[in-house]
Amino acid sequence: MKELFPAKQVMGFVFSLILTAIALLVYFLDLSFTAGLTILVVTAFVQALLQLVVFMHAGETKDKWAIYGNVYFMILIAMITIFGTLFLFVWDM
Amino acid sequence: MEFFERFAIPHPSPAIYASMVVIALTVIAIIAGLTYFKKWGYLWREWLTTVDHKRLGLMYIISAILMLFRGGVDAIMMRAQLATPDSKLLDAQHYNEIFTTHGVVMIMFMAMPFIFGFMNYIVPLQIGARDVAFPRLNAISFWLFFMGAMLFNISFVIGGSPDAGWTSYFPLAGTEFSESVGTNYYMIALQISGLGSLMTGINMITTILKMRAPGMTLMKMPMFTWSTLVANLIIVTVFPVLTVALAMGTMDRLFATNFFTSSNGGMDMLWANLFWVWGHPEVYILILPAFGLYSEIISTFSSKNLYGYTSMVASMVIISVLSCLVWAHHFFTMGQGAASNSFFSITTMAIAVPTGVKIFNWLFTMWKGKIRFTVPMLYSIGFIPLFTIGGVTGVMLAMSAADYQYHNTMFLVAHFHNTIIPGVVFAMLAGLTYYWPKMFGFMLNERIGKWTFWALSIGFVLAFFPMYITGLDGQARRMYTYSESTGFGPLNMLSFIGAGIMAIGFVLIVYNIYYSIRYAPRNIGSDPWDARTLEWATHTPVPEYNFAITPAVNSVEPFWDAKKKKHVLFPEPLKKIHMPNNSGMPFILSAIFFVWGFSFVFAIWPLVIIATLGIFACLASRSFENDHGRYISLEEVEETEEKLGGAKK
Numbered sequence: 001m002k003e004l005f006p007a008k009q010v011m012g013f014v015f016s017l018i019l020t021a022i023a024l025l026v027y028f029l030d031l032s033f034t035a036g037l038t039i040l041v042v043t044a045f046v047q048a049l050l051q052l053v054v055f056m057h058a059g060e061t062k063d064k065w066a067i068y069g070n071v072y073f074m075i076l077i078a079m080i081t082i083f084g085t086l087f088l089f090v091w092d093m
Numbered sequence: 094m095e096f097f098e099r100f101a102i103p104h105p106s107p108a109i110y111a112s113m114v115v116i117a118l119t120v121i122a123i124i125a126g127l128t129y130f131k132k133w134g135y136l137w138r139e140w141l142t143t144v145d146h147k148r149l150g151l152m153y154i155i156s157a158i159l160m161l162f163r164g165g166v167d168a169i170m171m172r173a174q175l176a177t178p179d180s181k182l183l184d185a186q187h188y189n190e191i192f193t194t195h196g197v198v199m200i201m202f203m204a205m206p207f208i209f210g211f212m213n214y215i216v217p218l219q220i221g222a223r224d225v226a227f228p229r230l231n232a233i234s235f236w237l238f239f240m241g242a243m244l245f246n247i248s249f250v251i252g253g254s255p256d257a258g259w260t261s262y263f264p265l266a267g268t269e270f271s272e273s274v275g276t277n278y279y280m281i282a283l284q285i286s287g288l289g290s291l292m293t294g295i296n297m298i299t300t301i302l303k304m305r306a307p308g309m310t311l312m313k314m315p316m317f318t319w320s321t322l323v324a325n326l327i328i329v330t331v332f333p334v335l336t337v338a339l340a341m342g343t344m345d346r347l348f349a350t351n352f353f354t355s356s357n358g359g360m361d362m363l364w365a366n367l368f369w370v371w372g373h374p375e376v377y378i379l380i381l382p383a384f385g386l387y388s389e390i391i392s393t394f395s396s397k398n399l400y401g402y403t404s405m406v407a408s409m410v411i412i413s414v415l416s417c418l419v420w421a422h423h424f425f426t427m428g429q430g431a432a433s434n435s436f437f438s439i440t441t442m443a444i445a446v447p448t449g450v451k452i453f454n455w456l457f458t459m460w461k462g463k464i465r466f467t468v469p470m471l472y473s474i475g476f477i478p479l480f481t482i483g484g485v486t487g488v489m490l491a492m493s494a495a496d497y498q499y500h501n502t503m504f505l506v507a508h509f510h511n512t513i514i515p516g517v518v519f520a521m522l523a524g525l526t527y528y529w530p531k532m533f534g535f536m537l538n539e540r541i542g543k544w545t546f547w548a549l550s551i552g553f554v555l556a557f558f559p560m561y562i563t564g565l566d567g568q569a570r571r572m573y574t575y576s577e578s579t580g581f582g583p584l585n586m587l588s589f590i591g592a593g594i595m596a597i598g599f600v601l602i603v604y605n606i607y608y609s610i611r612y613a614p615r616n617i618g619s620d621p622w623d624a625r626t627l628e629w630a631t632h633t634p635v636p637e638y639n640f641a642i643t644p645a646v647n648s649v650e651p652f653w654d655a656k657k658k659k660h661v662l663f664p665e666p667l668k669k670i671h672m673p674n675n676s677g678m679p680f681i682l683s684a685i686f687f688v689w690g691f692s693f694v695f696a697i698w699p700l701v702i703i704a705t706l707g708i709f710a711c712l713a714s715r716s717f718e719n720d721h722g723r724y725i726s727l728e729e730v731e732e733t734e735e736k737l738g739g740a741k742k
Contacts, residue, residue, distance in 0.1 A: 077330050080417060081370050088421055089362065092430040 012054030019047045099695055103253045103273045104186045113250045142675040144228035145637055149235045150214030151532060154525070156239060157207035160198050163246065165599060167195035169592055172556070176589035178577040188573035189256035190275070194249065196259025197279065200375070201286060202242040204513070207521045208382040209238070209293055212321045215528065216297065218628035218635065219315045221306030221644040226299035228673040234289040234296065236683030241286025244690045248278040252695065255279040258571065260372070261342070263353035263364040268346050277694040280343040285690050287335055294328030297321055306627070308646035312406070315626040315649065316392075316399055320385025323409045324378045327416060331374040338367035347696055362427055369420035377416040380512070381409055383520030384451060387473045390527055391455050393624045394470035395462030398650060401454040408447030415444045425493040426500045434493035441491035448484060452477060467622070468542035472523035475550050476515045483511030486561065501571075504564025507557045514553050522549075522602070530621045534633050535613040541605040548598030555591025559584035625653040630662055632737040638670045638725060641734050667734070670725040682711040 023043045026036040052058045058067045102109055127133050140148060170191050174183045183191070217225055225231050248254045255275035257266040266276045301322045305314065314322075341352040342364065351359035392399040399405065421429070421437040455477060464470065486508040490499050499505055522545075530536045560568075568581045575581050619633040630652040631640050642663040647654060654660035689704035 073330075077417070081334065084370070084418075084421070085363075085366055087436070088366065088429045088433050089360070092433040093428065 009054060012050055016047060016050055016054075019043045019050070023047075099274070100251050102250070104184075104190075106187060109249060116250060137677070138675070141680045142232075142677045144224070144232045144673050144675055144679075146213045146217050146225050146228065146231060147532075147635055147637075147639075149231055150210045150212075152235060153206040153210030153213060153238070156242065157203050157210060157521070160202040160206070160242060162599065164195050164198035164203055165596065167191040167198065169596055171195065172585075172589040172592040174573065175575075175585045177586065178575055178579070178582045180574055183573065185573045186256065189258075189571070190249070190254040192571055193255050193258050193261075193275075193279075194245075197245065197255070197283070198242075199513075200259065200379070201283060202238075202245065204379045204517050204521075205286075205290060206238055206242075208324070208379060208517075209234075209290075211317075211386065211521075211524050211528070212293070212297055212325075212382060214532065215628055216300065216318055216321050217304070218531075218631065218639055219318050219626055220301065220304060220309060221627050221640055221646065222300065222304040223638050223640070223670065224673060225296050226303055227296050229676050229679060230292050230296050232676065232679035233682060234293040236679045237289030237292070237686060238286045240683045240687040240690070241282045241284075241289065244285065244687055244694075245278055245282035247691075248275060248282075252278070260365070260368055262368075263342070263345070263361040264355050266342065266346075266364070267354060267361075268349075269354075274694050277343070277346055280339050280346065281690040281693050284336065284339045284343070285686050287332055287339070290328055291332045291336070294325040294332065297325040298329065301325075306644045306646050308651075312403070313646060313649050316388035316402070316405060317382065317385035319406050320381045320388070320409060323413045324381040327374045327378050327381075327413050330417060331371045331378075334367055335371035338364065338371065341367075343693075347693075362424075365424050365427065366420070369423040370417075373420045373423065374413075374416040376509075376513075377412055379517050381412065383517045384409070386520045386524040386527075387455065387476060388458075389624075389626065390469045390473045390523055391458050393527075393622055394465045394467055394473075395459045396465070396623075397458055397462040398625070398653075399454070400457035400460075401450070402649060404450055405454055408450045411447040412444060415440055415447070419444065422491055422493070422496070425496045431493075438491055438493040442488055445484060445488050452481060467526075468537070468539055468546060469523040469527040471543060471546045472519040472526075475546065476519045476523075479515035479519075479550070479553070480512060483508060483515065486511060499564065501569055502564035503560040503568045503570055506570050507560035507564060510557045510560075514557070519549070527622065528628075530617055531619075531628060531633055531635065534617070535609060535615050536617060536621055537605050537609045538613065541601060541608060545598050545601040545605060548594055548601060552591045552594030552596075552598055556588050556595060557591070559587045559591075620652075625650040627652055630655065632734075634737075636733050636737065638672060638730070641667055641670070641730050667727060667730055669727045670730055671722055672725055673722045674720055676720075678711060678715065682708065685711065 020043075023040055026039050031039070052071065058064065058071070061067075127136060140152065143149065170183065171188070174180050174188055213225070213231065217223070253273040253275045255261065255271075255278055256273075257271050257276055257279070261276060261279055264270060266279075301314070301318055341350070344350040345353050345359075351357040353359055353361050353364040355361050388399055388405065418440045419437055421433060422441045425434050425437075455473075459474075466474075486504070490496055490505060490508055526537050526542055563581045563584050564570075566579075566581065568575065568579070568585075617633075619631065620629045622629075626649075627644055627646070630644060640663075642665050644651060644662045645664050647660055651660060651662060655662040685704050685707040689701060689708060692698075692700035692704060
């Protein structure tokens with residue numbers, strides 16, 4: 001029976017609920033803007049990766065290099081855009 | 094009546110009323126003509142539901158040519174308005190509208206579909222595939238582009254055109270300063286056609302990576318295929334940024350959010366930032382496939398293989414990386430400091446290096462080659478010096494300190510037309526002439542073609558070089574008139590004359606098509622240019638399955654090797670062929686998208702909700718559809734091959 005029970009998915013589901021609850025805390029607790037946003041950004045990215053790996057089955061097929069390659073590429077582009085924008089409008093304005 | 098008042102034009106003029114009449118008459122004529130000649134069924138079966146990459150490619154190209162004329166009329170009106178000082182031909186509002194629509198139409202609805210047309214038509218043939226990887230997605234891409242373009246184009250007769258420039262900078266594009274629905278049209282129409290572009294990007298990358306003929310390694314791909322791969326990688330990289338920026342802009346305009354407002358924590362400069370994160374790579378999306386076409390043409394008509402294949406590929410990849418690191422050079426004057434301006438200055442100037450490598454490779458390809466001065470080759474030879482001037486002025490603009498002088502003047506306008514016209518437009522016309530026999534089975538007239546080339550080149554130089562001078566003298570871009578004392582008058586008149594000569598060139602293209610349909614010989618075979626790559630190895634007209642037998646590839650130029658070095662291109666026997674089925678869903682889905690966009694523009698929410706449900710219904714129905722394609726039987730393949738002159742060996 002053990003191999004039929006989707007332990008990974010159930011654990012993933014619980015973990016994603018926990019992440020959602022942590023994110024929701026930002027609304028109820030009286031945090032500073034920076035602290036709140038940090039929690040939101042971190043939980044959002046972990047949540048996205050969790051969904052990708054556990055529920056969208058990235059890494060379970062032979063073309064996993066393509067899927068992870070795309071993810072790394074996407075992160076790289078996002079980083080370029082974000083840090084470029086910060087460079088322009090915050091650090092050098 | 095109150096409901097219908099929103100559709101009125103805020104700034105009507107006799108010209109707009111006349112175009113309303115013309116549009117109505119054209120629509121009536123098309124409907125009547127289709128009914129009279131009983132062509133509705135033909136149109137639906139053969140074109141509206143097709144998933145064939147060749148037909149979709151042709152439809153892209155036809156749409157692009159139509160849009161070229163629409164954008165061209167805007168351009169002529171602009172030049173006519175500026176030809177004399179204190180001109181009263183157009184008022185400021187109309188001038189704003191035509192320079193906005195000229196920019197959007199030419200970039201998004203002329204240049205983009207033109208290159209997509211060539212990608213669609215040529216790439217599967219060049220890599221020996223039967224179609225693209227996702228044929229139905231390809232049809233959705235086309236119809237989304239088409240509906241986006243149509244939505245944008247009806248703006249000038251229903252509700253008013255956008256008037257905030259093709260860059261649509263906030264806060265000017267916000268509701269405070271642009272009250273009419275024009276900018277809504279901009280946001281929504283670009284969103285719809287941008288979705289199509291993103292899908293094409295995914296489709297082309299998959300096609301090129303997964304469906305090459307056996308033996309064609311990445312470094313044996315023809316240069317146009319390489320340029321398509323790189324351009325589509327850029328599309329997938331940057332179009333999401335445009336999607337997000339447009340969505341934020343739409344929300345600012347329709348739902349009163351504050352992303353790009355200048356109050357309530359919004360930041361108007363962020364729009365310019367996001368727009369150019371997409372916008373600068375976008376110009377490389379346009380120019381790289383153009384470079385690919387030039388590479389094919391120059392190699393064919395120099396009767397030599399392309400010089401420096403590896404460095405050509407490397408320079409394109411380097412350009413694609415650098416193109417994502419230069420966007421701030423569009424707003425050096427916005428107020429950021431010297432450090433960031435220097436950074437973006439240097440990355441911008443660095444792009445000149447790989448581009449220069451490509452220029453020298455083309456020159457070395459021609460060096461000691463047996464050059465044939467055909468029309469496509471003339472465009473390619475004309476491109477090299479003209480584009481280089483555009484590149485050099487680009488490096489001038491890249492110097493951020495000097496840019497404070499050039500910024501927002503006609504110097505900039507001259508620069509980007511100097512890269513886009515010889516770079517992209519010439520390439521499209523060269524490609525059109527070059528691939529015309531493959532598409533239609535006859536050649537365009539060479540004599541008229543050469544006249545066209547000279548009219549366009551001379552017209553181009555006369556139209557745009559004076560702008561460098563007036564720009565340095567301080568003529569601002571997008572200024573609808575100027576006083577006589579500025580002294581801009583004579584050079585602007587020269588520009589107008591140049592624009593007129595270019596217009597003659599474009600009319601000559603239409604005449605050439607008409608003339609060639611009537612008089613060109615039809616028995617030209619399948620390889621009229623003595624070309625080198627796979628797309629010329631199949632029959633003309635190309636059968637729907639492209640190649641009856643999958644070609645075997647041994648080098649960059651398998652067809653040339655088959656002709657000259659006894660390479661066996663089609664080693665296997667004929668087999669039955671698996672092809673995708675036609676589907677009406679892409680057209681229906683996109684038509685619903687049109688309704689969705691239109692009701693979004695005018696904030697007719699019930700219709701938006703209904704159309705959204707319709708879109709999801711189309712998506713859901715696809716999930717329940719069981720379509721495994723169809724087989725063309727061996728007998729049918731044999732029959733087709735026989736009719737086209739026997740199976741190719």
